[in-house]
Amino acid sequence: MAWLQSSPSLEELVEAYPDQWRLVQRETGAIIERNDADEVKAYITRVSQPEAPLPGRARPLRERLAAEIRRQMTIHLLKQAILSASTGVSEGRVRFNLLNGFVAQRLLFRRDLERKPVSLWRFRLTWPLLWQRRLLMPLVQPKGIWCFYSKPLITRLAGLIGDRSCLEIAAGDGTLSRFLADRGVRITATDDYSWSDSIDFPDTVLQQDARTALRIHQPQVVVCSWPPAGNPFEHHVFTAPSVQRYIVIGSRHHASTGNWTAYRSQTGFDLVVDEELSRLVLPPEVEHAVYVFTRAKASS
Known part of the structure; x- marks a missing residue:
C-alpha cells in the first residue's frame, strides 16, 4: 500500500x-x-x-x-x-513545439503553470494562430487546470458577488479566489486536498471539505470551478442557510462536471445559464458554461 x-x-x-x-x-x-x-x-x-x-x-x-x-x-x-x-496523438509524447509553447505561455501564464487573468482581445487575436491549440487542455489538465479565466470574466464575477462574503469550494490551487480577491472580493478558498497527487496547494487554500467550510464560514455566495461529475459535496451548498447565490463554472456536457442530481432535485434556488459569462471562460473549444443558482424569493 x-x-x-x-x-x-x-x-x-x-x-x-x-x-x-x-x-x-x-x-x-x-x-x-x-x-x-x-x-x-x-x-x-x-x-x-x-x-x-x-x-x-x-x-x-x-x-x-x-x-x-x-x-x-x-x-x-x-x-x-x-x-x-x-x-489525435495516439503514440509518443504530446507536447507543444517551441513557437506554440512560447505563445501559449505568454498568453495564459505568469510563470510556469501559474495562471494569470487573460486579456480577451489578445486571446482572440492570438489563439486562432496556434495550430497546436487543441493540445493545451490535455497537457495542463493533469495538473488540475480545467479552464482559464479572462479579465472580463473576473470583473463580471466580482460584480455578481459584490460586497457579500464568498467561499470557493474545491478550489484547487486557488487561482480563481486569487483573481477575485485582487478585485476586492471577500473570498476564502477551501479544498479537501484529495487531489494532492496532481495539485500543489498553497497556504492560501484552507484544507477543509465543502460541508465543513460551509458550516464554519457561513458564506452568502459560493463559487466552484469545474466540480467533479457526480461529486458528493455540492448538495451541501443547497442546504446551507447562509447561501444566497451559487456560481458554478463547468461544462455544457453534464457528464463532464457537476452534481446534476443535486442541481435538479434542489428546490430552493433558481438556475440560470449565463451565456455571456460562459463565453468569457477560455478556451472556447471546451464548451464551458457558467451556471448561476440564486435563492428563490419564496425560500429566502
Whole structure:
C-alpha cells in the first residue's frame, strides 16, 4: 500500500500485477473504444476517489489492495485515452513545439503553470494562430487546470458577488479566489486536498471539505470551478442557510462536471445559464458554461 501511495507509473503497475491489468482492460475496453472524451472524463472522475469503506466488517486487506491497484491502473489508462481523443496523438509524447509553447505561455501564464487573468482581445487575436491549440487542455489538465479565466470574466464575477462574503469550494490551487480577491472580493478558498497527487496547494487554500467550510464560514455566495461529475459535496451548498447565490463554472456536457442530481432535485434556488459569462471562460473549444443558482424569493 505504501508503494501504491507513491503513484507508480502504469508500466510499473502492469509489470507487478499482470492479472489485475487484464481485468482492467476488460472493464474499460468498451469505453475506450467509443473514444468519447467527455465519457472518459466522467468515468475518470468516478473512479478517481478511493473506495469508501462499507459499514460493518472491513474488507480483507488483499481485496482492498486489489481494488486500489485496479483504480490506479484505470486512471492511467483512461487519461491516455483522453489524450488520444483530444489531440489525435495516439503514440509518443504530446507536447507543444517551441513557437506554440512560447505563445501559449505568454498568453495564459505568469510563470510556469501559474495562471494569470487573460486579456480577451489578445486571446482572440492570438489563439486562432496556434495550430497546436487543441493540445493545451490535455497537457495542463493533469495538473488540475480545467479552464482559464479572462479579465472580463473576473470583473463580471466580482460584480455578481459584490460586497457579500464568498467561499470557493474545491478550489484547487486557488487561482480563481486569487483573481477575485485582487478585485476586492471577500473570498476564502477551501479544498479537501484529495487531489494532492496532481495539485500543489498553497497556504492560501484552507484544507477543509465543502460541508465543513460551509458550516464554519457561513458564506452568502459560493463559487466552484469545474466540480467533479457526480461529486458528493455540492448538495451541501443547497442546504446551507447562509447561501444566497451559487456560481458554478463547468461544462455544457453534464457528464463532464457537476452534481446534476443535486442541481435538479434542489428546490430552493433558481438556475440560470449565463451565456455571456460562459463565453468569457477560455478556451472556447471546451464548451464551458457558467451556471448561476440564486435563492428563490419564496425560500429566502
